Amino acid sequence: xxxxxxxxxxxHMPREHAMGVAHQIAETLRKHGATKxxxxxxxxxxxxxxxxxxxxxxxxxxxxxxxxxxxxxxTWKTGEEDETGRCRVDIVNEHTPDTKLKETIxxxxxxx
Numbered sequence: 001x002x003x004x005x006x007x008x009x010x011x012h013m014p015r016e017h018a019m020g021v022a023h024q025i026a027e028t029l030r031k032h033g034a035t036k037x038x039x040x041x042x043x044x045x046x047x048x049x050x051x052x053x054x055x056x057x058x059x060x061x062x063x064x065x066x067x068x069x070x071x072x073x074x075t076w077k078t079g080e081e082d083e084t085g086r087c088r089v090d091i092v093n094e095h096t097p098d099t100k101l102k103e104t105i106x107x108x109x110x111x112x
Contacts, residue, residue: 013088014050018043022055025074025089026112032070035061038109041090054087058105060094067093 026037041056042048062070071091078089096102 012050013053015043015048018048018050018053018055021078021089022057023112025055025057025078025091026059028074029057029059029062029070032066032073033062034059034070036111038105038111040092040105040109044110044112055089056092056105057089058092058094058109062093064093064095067095 022039022043026034029037037057037059039056040058042053043055047053071093075087075089075091092101092105094102
């Protein structure tokens with residue numbers, strides 16, 4: 001086993017389960033006022049790896065002052081942490097100051 005493989009964190013999360021969690025998060029974000037919710041990253045593609053990939057979600061429509069509350073509410077019950085405590089959910093909102101990241105997300109998003 002090479003160094004990269006040893007460093008790789010493994011915690012099996014089948015695609016069907018990940019999609020269910022993504023839908024649960026999206027629904028909660030919508031209850032907080034999100035008008036658009038997108039999947040991005042590997043989950044909506046063949047690149048998804050159930051032993052390593054995370055759930056990447058981007059949303060719009062929630063005022064900046066309310067985003068932290070909405071994101072915590074959307075993710076705290078999912079239990080999607082791997083064996084090292086790494087959260088397997090990554091949420092990005094329209095208020096991100098990283099314009100390059102936002103451009104990449106918007107060019108590869110999958111509306112759901």
